[in-house]
Amino acid sequence: MPLQEQTSLWSDTTIKMLDEYSGTLQTGSVLRETELTSNVLLLAYGGEGELTMNGEVCHIGASFAGHVVKGTSLTLTARSDDIYYIVIMYKASSMEGASLVLPSYRKHPLRTSFVQNSVTQAEWIENAEKIVAKWRRGEGMERFHANALLQGMIYELIMDYERGQGGEASDMVDVVASYIAAHYRRNLELKELAALAGCSLRQLQRRFKQEKQLGLTEYVIQLRMESASRMLRHTDAPIGEIADRMGYRDMYYFSRAFKKYYGVPPLRYRLDAASKTDIDYAHSLQRNRTASSYESAQGSVICHMRGEYYVIGSPKRIAVLDVQYADHLLALGLSPAGSVGLGNAVLHFPQTIRAGLQNTELLGTYEYPDLLAVERLSPDLIICTEVHEPHYEQLSRIAPVLMFKRNENWQTILTLFGELTGKREEAKRxxxxxxxxxxxxxxxxxxxxxxxxxxxxxxxxxxxxxxxxxxxxxxxxxxxxxxxxxxxxxxxxxxxxxxxxxxxxxxxxxxxxxxxxxxxxxxxxxxxxxxxxxxxxxxxxxxxxxxxxxxxxxxxxxxxxxxxxxxxxxxxx
Incomplete structure (x- = not known):
């Protein structure tokens, strides 16, 4: 998503107050709302109690502010002393002509119900009462001011909420999932996970299954099997060592569990994966029409953004207009005849590959290649990206040109460079x-x-x-x-x-x-x-x-x- 579009998502969002009411809950009394028809800002102070939202219970202190999203059912219960509360209903929408899409990161605050305990009682209640008073006057400018104050209050509440995330108040599923991801290699007690989440085991299991579509035990097994699969495919570690790393003390039990999950035992999986790697990669290259290769009667053909290049022989003098391509060639034991560099006033090559480019001519920068220097170089082949599209015709008059997307997967490009230079096995290694x-x-x-x-x-x-x-x-x-x-x-x-x-x-x-x-x-x-x-x-x-x-x-x-x-x-x- 473009930067301007993303940054406008908040600036184009407006808050409109819909209604309000307030009251006092005596000890033992209950305030109940079923399936709210709008978002709600709930502020209260006085005694302690419980706030239940969609069945989830939250203990509330002497003062709190809550943000409750549309469709939520809530119950506020006064357990000790009376609780004074204010309810403000609002909706968030986009200004006329603006996108209705809210920022897309996980748990966006305007889509999230949350509670902030121990808020500054006097300040928050005073502001809420001012909003309510202006709203009740029913005058145009007063209601305009009420909306402005409400928007400021929601901003402050969101900032406090986001600053508090990641600590003890983090969502129980996030906390438990992170803990499992770090400790799935050892035996995990379900009671231990419930204690970590600060809730009952039954409550945790229900919430976890709801968010992850997997039970706790299934989630642990999935992480173990995915990790074992990766080690089998990419390392030569013995099966017994992998079993031990995954928390299985019995290699045979691990093998049975792995076969149940993937359908084949670990050793067969490793052998099959090794034989499938080249085939799968060839198929993925074929599907990528702008960065792929195939065999023809004339030999290898490399497909790029501007057509096809027949590899008649390995080019000796290659000019690259992106530093990453110089890196690819050096990794294969070759050096480009010319390459663009980094910098503005003073041009240079990156420290990591500088030593290998001592005899390489500098051809300007990625954004501003020196086309006269490219022409003087007299290369056999020029490799560039889509950024150099405006220069394509001029470059083509100097030498054949391969053009790839700059963000193409480096492993795909390295494989194609291996085809181009006769270094296939080196690229695979x-x-x-x-x-x-x-x-x-x-x-x-x-x-x-x-x-x-x-x-x-x-x-x-x-x-x-x-x-x-x-x-x-x-x-x-x-x-x-x-x-x-x-x-x-x-x-x-x-x-x-x-x-x-x-x-x-x-x-x-x-x-x-x-x-x-x-x-x-x-x-x-x-x-x-x-x-x-x-x-x-x-x-x-x-x-x-x-x-x-x-x-x-x-x-x-x-x-x-x-x-x-x-x-x-x-x-x-």
């Missing part, structure tokens, strides 16, 4: 080594990150980009290494979600990998300084500043393995 390494590191990191999450963030001019698993660097963290995703972005299908710096605490990650442009800008930007200041002292110990240019731009085997190195160093320190 590099990919297999990567999978083996990340599989083993994933096992090592899992217990270290028990109950924690890892965020990938990038400060922009005035916002912060929070990357998801759909982003190609995010995929290294969340897919290849299996690091826990913050619930804030867990369900988004976009590559990133954009938020203001003030709302950064809502991400609630234990570790932040901050993509910094400090090296490119020769200093930290004002937004990046605000990011550091926004996270509290405890969280600041877990901010890992990394170079955005290498983490985002140098997307080849060396660069990716360098990212994995930095992740391991940061999280295992």
């Amino acid at each position: 590099i990919i297999a080594d990567y999978h083996r390494r990340t599989t083993l590191l994933s096992e090592e990191l899992a217990p270290v990150l028990a109950g924690k999450s890892v965020a990938l963030i990038r400060p922009l001019d005035s916002l912060v980009r929070v990357h998801s698993a759909s982003h190609r660097t995010g995929a290294v963290l969340y897919h290849d290494l299996g690091l826990p995703v913050p619930s804030f972005v867990a369900d988004t299908s976009d590559t990133a979600y954009h938020i203001s710096v003030d709302r950064l605490p809502a991400v609630h990650a234990s570790h932040y990998f901050l993509l910094s442009h400090e090296l490119m800008q020769e200093g930290i930007s004002a937004t990046e300084q605000r990011v550091w200041g926004m996270l509290d002292t405890v969280e600041r110990q877990h901010i890992h500043s990394v170079d955005a240019a290498t983490w985002i731009g140098c997307y080849g085997p060396t660069g990716i393995n360098g990212i994995v190195d930095q992740i391991a160093q940061a999280l295992l320190a």
Whole structure:
């Protein structure tokens, strides 16, 4: 989703008050609402009691504020002393002509029922009473002011709520799922999980099944089997060692459990997976029409965004207009004749691959390639991305051109480079080594990150980009290494979600990998300084500043393995 569209989702949202009422609950009395027809802001103070929403019971203190979404059934019970309450009904909608879609991250606050205990009684109640008083006057400007005050109150409540997420008040399913993900390799007692969630076992089982579509035991088995499957496919660890890692002391019991889950015993699964790898990869290449290859009577043919390239012989002088392609060639033991570099005033190659490019001509930058330098180079082949579409005709007059999407999977590109240069086996080995390494590191990191999450963030001019698993660097963290995703972005299908710096605490990650442009800008930007200041002292110990240019731009085997190195160093320190 484009940045402008994402940032407008909040600014185009308006709050409209619908109605209100208030009263006093005497001890033992009950306020009951069934299937609310609008969102509700509920504020109360006085005695202690219980607030039940859709069957879930929450103990409330002497004062609290609650946000209750449309369709919820609630019951407020006064247990000791009287409770004075105010109910304000409202709806959230978009301004005329604006998108009706709310921001898509998980548990969006305007779609979530939650309670904030121990709110500042005087301030909140005073503001609520002012809203009610203005609303009851029924005058245009007074009701306009009531809506403005209500919007401010909802903002404050949301900010308090998001700052409080990730601590003791976190959703029980998130807490338990995170704990299981870190400890599924050992025997877990269901009573232990219920105690962790702070509820009864029956309540936990019902909520967990509702959210995960799996029971607790089934969820543990799924994590064990998926991890075992990955080790069988990408490592040569003995079956007994894998069984032990997954928490099975008896290898034969593990084999029976694995066969029940996958339909074949572990050894057969490993053998079948090895034979299917090349076939599956060939099929995936065939389905990708803009980055694939096939065999013809004339030899290998590489499909790219602008057509097909017949590999008659391995090109000797290759010019690459993206640093990641230089990385691919170096990984295969080759060096490009020319490559674009990094930087603005002073151009250079990334530190990770600089030594291998000593005899490589500099061809400008990715955004601004030096076409005259490319022409002087007299290459046999030019490899570029869709960004260089405006230069395609001019480049084609110099040499044959291969054009790929810049965000194409690096393993796909490496495989095609292997076809192009006669280094097929080397490409396969590099990919297999990567999978083996990340599989083993994933096992090592899992217990270290028990109950924690890892965020990938990038400060922009005035916002912060929070990357998801759909982003190609995010995929290294969340897919290849299996690091826990913050619930804030867990369900988004976009590559990133954009938020203001003030709302950064809502991400609630234990570790932040901050993509910094400090090296490119020769200093930290004002937004990046605000990011550091926004996270509290405890969280600041877990901010890992990394170079955005290498983490985002140098997307080849060396660069990716360098990212994995930095992740391991940061999280295992």
